[in-house]
Amino acid sequence: MYRYDEYDREFVEQRAKQFARQVERRLAGELSEEQFLPLRLMNGLYLQLHAYMLRINVPYGCLNTTQLRKLAHIARVYDKGYGHWTTRQNMQFNWIKLDDMPEILLELASVEMHGIQSSGNCIRNITADEYAGVAADELEDPRVYCELLRQWSSLHPEFSFLPRKFKIAITGARHDRAAVLAHDIGLRLHENDSGESGFEVFVGGGLGRTPFVGKSIRDFVATRDILAYCEAVLRVYNQLGRRDNKFKARIKILVHEMGAAAFAELVEKEYEFIKDGALELAKEEVERIRMHFAPPAYESLPDVSPALESQKAEDTAFATWCKNQLAAHKQPGYAIVNISCTPIGKPPGDIACDQMEALADLADEFNFGELRVTHNQNLVFTDIRKQDLHALWQKLVPLGLSTPNHGLITDTICCPGLDYCALANARSIPLAEKISERFADQERQEEIGEIYLNLSGCINACGHHHVGHIGIVGVDKKNSELYQLMLGGSADENASLGKILGPGFDEDGIVNAVEKVVDTYLEIREEGEKFIDTYRRVGPGPFKENVYRAPA
Amino acid sequence: MPQVVIANRLRDGIVVFLGADRRWMERVQDCAPAISPEDAEKILDLGLQAERDQEVVGPILADVEQRDDGWFPIKRREAIRAAGPTHRADLGKQAED
Amino acid sequence: MPLLKDGKLTDDPFVYVDGDAEIPADRAIIVPLARWKSDRDALRGRSAGLGVRLKSDESPAEIADDLDSLAVVALDFPVFKDGRSYSSARLLRERYGYQGEVRAVGDVGLEQLHFMQRAGFDAFEIDSDDPEKDWQTAQGDVSIWYQPTGDGRPTVAQQRKS
Ligand code: SF4
Numbered sequence A: 001m002y003r004y005d006e007y008d009r010e011f012v013e014q015r016a017k018q019f020a021r022q023v024e025r026r027l028a029g030e031l032s033e034e035q036f037l038p039l040r041l042m043n044g045l046y047l048q049l050h051a052y053m054l055r056i057n058v059p060y061g062c063l064n065t066t067q068l069r070k071l072a073h074i075a076r077v078y079d080k081g082y083g084h085w086t087t088r089q090n091m092q093f094n095w096i097k098l099d100d101m102p103e104i105l106l107e108l109a110s111v112e113m114h115g116i117q118s119s120g121n122c123i124r125n126i127t128a129d130e131y132a133g134v135a136a137d138e139l140e141d142p143r144v145y146c147e148l149l150r151q152w153s154s155l156h157p158e159f160s161f162l163p164r165k166f167k168i169a170i171t172g173a174r175h176d177r178a179a180v181l182a183h184d185i186g187l188r189l190h191e192n193d194s195g196e197s198g199f200e201v202f203v204g205g206g207l208g209r210t211p212f213v214g215k216s217i218r219d220f221v222a223t224r225d226i227l228a229y230c231e232a233v234l235r236v237y238n239q240l241g242r243r244d245n246k247f248k249a250r251i252k253i254l255v256h257e258m259g260a261a262a263f264a265e266l267v268e269k270e271y272e273f274i275k276d277g278a279l280e281l282a283k284e285e286v287e288r289i290r291m292h293f294a295p296p297a298y299e300s301l302p303d304v305s306p307a308l309e310s311q312k313a314e315d316t317a318f319a320t321w322c323k324n325q326l327a328a329h330k331q332p333g334y335a336i337v338n339i340s341c342t343p344i345g346k347p348p349g350d351i352a353c354d355q356m357e358a359l360a361d362l363a364d365e366f367n368f369g370e371l372r373v374t375h376n377q378n379l380v381f382t383d384i385r386k387q388d389l390h391a392l393w394q395k396l397v398p399l400g401l402s403t404p405n406h407g408l409i410t411d412t413i414c415c416p417g418l419d420y421c422a423l424a425n426a427r428s429i430p431l432a433e434k435i436s437e438r439f440a441d442q443e444r445q446e447e448i449g450e451i452y453l454n455l456s457g458c459i460n461a462c463g464h465h466h467v468g469h470i471g472i473v474g475v476d477k478k479n480s481e482l483y484q485l486m487l488g489g490s491a492d493e494n495a496s497l498g499k500i501l502g503p504g505f506d507e508d509g510i511v512n513a514v515e516k517v518v519d520t521y522l523e524i525r526e527e528g529e530k531f532i533d534t535y536r537r538v539g540p541g542p543f544k545e546n547v548y549r550a551p552a
Numbered sequence B: 001m002p003q004v005v006i007a008n009r010l011r012d013g014i015v016v017f018l019g020a021d022r023r024w025m026e027r028v029q030d031c032a033p034a035i036s037p038e039d040a041e042k043i044l045d046l047g048l049q050a051e052r053d054q055e056v057v058g059p060i061l062a063d064v065e066q067r068d069d070g071w072f073p074i075k076r077r078e079a080i081r082a083a084g085p086t087h088r089a090d091l092g093k094q095a096e097d
Numbered sequence C: 001m002p003l004l005k006d007g008k009l010t011d012d013p014f015v016y017v018d019g020d021a022e023i024p025a026d027r028a029i030i031v032p033l034a035r036w037k038s039d040r041d042a043l044r045g046r047s048a049g050l051g052v053r054l055k056s057d058e059s060p061a062e063i064a065d066d067l068d069s070l071a072v073v074a075l076d077f078p079v080f081k082d083g084r085s086y087s088s089a090r091l092l093r094e095r096y097g098y099q100g101e102v103r104a105v106g107d108v109g110l111e112q113l114h115f116m117q118r119a120g121f122d123a124f125e126i127d128s129d130d131p132e133k134d135w136q137t138a139q140g141d142v143s144i145w146y147q148p149t150g151d152g153r154p155t156v157a158q159q160r161k162s
Helices: A006-027 A033-042 A065-078 A098-109 A143-153 A223-240 A251-258 A260-274 A283-292 A306-314 A316-325 A353-366 A386-399 A429-438 A442-448 A507-524 A531-538 A541-548 B037-052 B076-083 C033-045 C060-069 C084-095 C110-119 C131-141 C156-161
Strands: A045-047 A052-056 A062-064 A082-085 A091-096 A168-171 A185-191 A197-203 A215-222 A326-328 A334-339 A350-352 A370-373 A379-385 A453-456 A470-477 A480-487 B003-009 B015-018 B056-067 B070-073 C003-005 C008-010 C014-016 C028-032 C050-054 C072-077 C101-106 C123-125
Touching (some): A006 A033, A033 A045, A062 A065, A065 A082, A082 A353, A143 A223, A143 A283, A223 A260, A316 A386, A353 A370, A353 A379, A379 A386, A429 A453, A470 A507, A507 A541, A531 A541, B003 B037, B003 B070, B003 B076, C033 C050, C060 C072, C110 C131
Parallel strands (some): A168 A185, A453 A470, C101 C123
Antiparallel strands (some): A470 A480, B003 B056, B056 B070, C003 C008
């Protein structure tokens, strides 16, 4: 993965010291809360229901074990012993003291981490396919461009006071695991007819109050021009995005109101001026960064491991885990391993400091000292020798990190909700836990197959409910929590937005409703159909009928 | 409806409640609620002053009612702030009682 | 409002003429865009210095052809969160090659100074007890930049190469 050089290091250290100065001014009364707020947000510090919350960037989900140990250390020393993986591949701590922030930022800087731009109206952490660089279905490793975009967007002199936050996601694979169509800018790496690599550019996707699927505004931008093209998009947005109404300030509203074609035209005009200028990527710099992402020292192995096959035959629990948690690697004899941080009946994405440290040890032992964070709030070991899978699994089991629910209904995406979040309308974690318990039976989960169930505690949609096959969003109705159910969302290359099925439910009601939806699917599905396929074939009708049918 | 001022302490973010003598208390049971709307306005002013004095952030009024062990917020949001996350009894003020 | 240039407080030779107010004879003035558009020829005929003030939603393209006549372009920040004038400053410098003073006015504070400098501003009407100290603080804050802008400072990528 990318390692800082002296410049990157100094950049982050300067920023940590700057924030220390700002904290000092705040505590001395030189800055009011109103003046301080944007400064702390620029460093990822929120004030939530119980305390300050610190969001730390994990750039495009890549993490090394030194960093993970540091996160564990921060959790133990400055927080309450755990952290939370977010849907933007970041880590959040929920119980941070303002007094400790200068020290925490220096600790983070020492392992090349920070919270810069993890909040505020600026370009946020760039997110990417969690299998980047190793997926069998990958065309090109997107991390090189993630890193170039990360540097370009860091403290951008022109784009640090945008109308609203701005999220960029990149995928380099056929199957989109990065939800690029749900981002302000989504980039899809591909090759043009002459074999040159470049990006298809989508703009104006996003969830929240007014969800949209991103629209393609250009089929191909050569990789060397990608910063210039993004700068053109951002400049048009910075100048024309709405600033009169916070709820209409995202780029998706601008693109929607003026139309994607008209927006694209403005971008092209701007791009004409910027193209072939100082932002054109120099070969040496691209190569310098590419070196950081060189594949690790793989052994040449046969793709089939006889040891693995016999271990699976002997141990059904292990076989179940393998069946659900592995993905195809491009290197023969290796596997991508998904590690669930969403065990049955537990808060999705929470991880204890002991678990972090144990995982760091395992990643050192088995995975070249690195790991990935996914937007589904789980972790990935990208490079496991197939012959090591059993040993790894045996060590994951006692850590509570061996739940074999990848892509199944209990692998919920869930935001913190009213148990932590100052913006929430309803709790989301206890509901996720209840649903997970209802569907705990492994056989039943596998019988149901792939379902993404996404849950948010309010319309801000941090839990991506619009793009869950089953989506749930909490609303507040006269001090009681009400949950709306939507079906048919999807975040991949065929992205779609879920539609509300009907009137909302209370907490128990929604668990029952989800079960009825699932039962309906099992009843009417055709051979080989996933839930989303069935929904797309039949529409909401049969589901609605079953869910809202009066009890006989 | 009795009301109390609830805020986060500036330095550590911990939830606090305005008690007697302008002191900020960590337990809602130790708060000094206002009974009349006029008094509510007065204690909110005290809270806002404390914000200007770098003591607390975001003071607001919250409705409270008398329960067995003292005052407690009525609204779920403020109840969660007074107790802690509902799915983890080992966290927040509920863990300290 | 104190005017900060090159890190020093200086006397501002310009006065603002709002709306339809009378133009003072022989004084350097800064007028709003609307006034510039309606009285362009008369204003050009004066011998004293001339500047135009753009609101954050007014594009510098509106004065692109007039820049030779202007000693100052003042760009407004109605609130610091309104970042449109950063784009305006860069366009003035980098696209239209404007060499005169680009002045930041409105909600301008210490924490924005380094962004503004990079975007091409060289004069600041800053609301502060000690603008020169603020300037020093801002200079000490951040010296590493990744983005090429028109101010000519070397980016990290350029420094890596050398
Ligand atoms: S979706 Fe709402 S409740 Fe959930 S984390 Fe986001 S803002 Fe908070």
